[in-house]
Amino acid sequence: MKSHHDIPFCEQCVSNMTNIFKHLSQEEIENLNYTKSCNFHKRGEIIYHEGNRPTGVYCVSKGIIKLYKTGIEGKEQIIRFAKKGDIIGYRSILSSELACTTAKVIEETNLCFIPSEAWLDLLHSNNEFSFDIMKFACDELGKSNSFITDIAQKNVRERLAEILLFLKNDFGLDKDGVIKISLTREEIANITGTATESAIRLLSEFKEDKIIALNGRKITILDEKRLQKTANIY
Amino acid sequence: MKSHHDIPFCEQCVSNMTNIFKHLSQEEIENLNYTKSCNFHKRGEIIYHEGNRPTGVYCVSKGIIKLYKTGIEGKEQIIRFAKKGDIIGYRSILSSELACTTAKVIEETNLCFIPSEAWLDLLHSNNEFSFDIMKFACDELGKSNSFITDIAQKNVRERLAEILLFLKNDFGLDKDGVIKISLTREEIANITGTATESAIRLLSEFKEDKIIALNGRKITILDEKRLQKTANIY
DNA sequence: CGTGTGATTGACGCCTGTCAACGTCTGTGG
DNA sequence: CCACAGACGTTGACAGGCGTCAATCACACG
Numbered sequence: 060m061k062s063h064h065d066i067p068f069c070e071q072c073v074s075n076m077t078n079i080f081k082h083l084s085q086e087e088i089e090n091l092n093y094t095k096s097c098n099f100h101k102r103g104e105i106i107y108h109e110g111n112r113p114t115g116v117y118c119v120s121k122g123i124i125k126l127y128k129t130g131i132e133g134k135e136q137i138i139r140f141a142k143k144g145d146i147i148g149y150r151s152i153l154s155s156e157l158a159c160t161t162a163k164v165i166e167e168t169n170l171c172f173i174p175s176e177a178w179l180d181l182l183h184s185n186n187e188f189s190f191d192i193m194k195f196a197c198d199e200l201g202k203s204n205s206f207i208t209d210i211a212q213k214n215v216r217e218r219l220a221e222i223l224l225f226l227k228n229d230f231g232l233d234k235d236g237v238i239k240i241s242l243t244r245e246e247i248a249n250i251t252g253t254a255t256e257s258a259i260r261l262l263s264e265f266k267e268d269k270i271i272a273l274n275g276r277k278i279t280i281l282d283e284k285r286l287q288k289t290a291n292i293y
Numbered sequence: 294m295k296s297h298h299d300i301p302f303c304e305q306c307v308s309n310m311t312n313i314f315k316h317l318s319q320e321e322i323e324n325l326n327y328t329k330s331c332n333f334h335k336r337g338e339i340i341y342h343e344g345n346r347p348t349g350v351y352c353v354s355k356g357i358i359k360l361y362k363t364g365i366e367g368k369e370q371i372i373r374f375a376k377k378g379d380i381i382g383y384r385s386i387l388s389s390e391l392a393c394t395t396a397k398v399i400e401e402t403n404l405c406f407i408p409s410e411a412w413l414d415l416l417h418s419n420n421e422f423s424f425d426i427m428k429f430a431c432d433e434l435g436k437s438n439s440f441i442t443d444i445a446q447k448n449v450r451e452r453l454a455e456i457l458l459f460l461k462n463d464f465g466l467d468k469d470g471v472i473k474i475s476l477t478r479e480e481i482a483n484i485t486g487t488a489t490e491s492a493i494r495l496l497s498e499f500k501e502d503k504i505i506a507l508n509g510r511k512i513t514i515l516d517e518k519r520l521q522k523t524a525n526i527y
Numbered sequence: 528c529g530t531g532t533g534a535t536t537g538a539c540g541c542c543t544g545t546c547a548a549c550g551t552c553t554g555t556g557g
Numbered sequence: 558c559c560a561c562a563g564a565c566g567t568t569g570a571c572a573g574g575c576g577t578c579a580a581t582c583a584c585a586c587g
Contacts, residue, residue: 128438128441128442130442130446131446131447131525136441136445138438150431150435153424153431154431154432159435159438182424182427183424186417189420189423189424190416190417193427196430196431196434197388198388200384200434200437201388201390203434203438203441204362204394206441207437207444207486208370208372209364210445210486211364211370211487212364213364214575243534244533245533245534252445254576255533255534256535256536256576259535259536260575263535448543449542450542477564477565477566478566479565479566487543487544488544489565490545490546490566490568491543491544493568494567497567497568509552509566
């Protein structure tokens, strides 16, 4: 299901000067605006599949996408989320590889598609832009390496606590203090790298201990200090 | 202990056209040759420490370096190795962050040091070069993400088998079929993300099953097919 | 109202980390 | 040449974290 209403202008995205497009010239932005195509996607839609050949880069204008790899017996491991202003699919294009993750909509999304050629042209012609993308990739790399250490050395309880803190930092809180992302228990488990049942049990324990409050998929952090302590972060 | 004999010329490194410097101009290479400084390092020496501010990028001209993060109670998690032609320390420089890993010599090494400024100048002035570095970072990112999935979903036996295959592919075999990297059991455990004793036990089992042969730190793969099967790779 | 998806809880047992003891090897100094 | 220390490797015992299986509940939807 796709619809074309509410096509966002790149200017709007770029207006946030902390984002990935901040070093594009006015002309480049207009060009991008002309070249790109935008679509609306509902929860559950798959943007691209692991193993497929990517044809371009997507930029999230609204909503949340999860990027995951499929491991043993179809179990998914969530690698990262992409939200407003983030780009996805940029990695495989560079090395002309097949997509190494699947991208699936978690919260209804407006997505802009930039064809490979236009994207690569930009990278080649605008050095500042290229530099920013490199930084972005390196940041990702740093996070991934940290997570490797965590997952290799921390137990599930510590990791889950840490993930909750990450989610809070990445997505923020609504007026009621609820973390602004709605995930199934299975998805929470698939970020943490554990079984769904284990995630549920530990969430229940955190609730029991008054560290968090649970209301369906709504999660509120009640005691951040203790959550940090549980996560083994200092 | 450092000595200055046998300073390598960048031309030698660059002569391998698959490497990271292949798109530098003759002039840039000569410049680099002039700017860089080279040193010899013995096994065990630390090139830089996690948490320190990096002052430049290192290029391995000979030998092997391990890059690791220090986790809970000082346990190290090896993130990657760098060998001839590889660069280390490039990530933190880009984002002006503190080094996120420690770099330690595994096998005696000739290292070239390129100061931050020279490195960043190159990145800014030579778009092709910058593009190659970006690719390199993206490749790393892909590997890291794969390993996250592995470590989250595979058991220690599968991971260890996989690591042995990685080591064979990355470092090759000598004339006797021995994998050309010498690691302590503890280091093998610290790549795999397990306890030293577990790594030892599983290595012994592999030996028992005639999948590998062990002779001190010398490891020979006897039955690659079964090792792949053990690693759950298809 | 039946169906399906997700959430929860209990039971069970294996994998794996930890602790401890001991063996092996190398280098050093007396 | 021997004794010793120290680093590394190996093996056994043990417990508990966590994954798996299964049953049940909650809730939305056609």
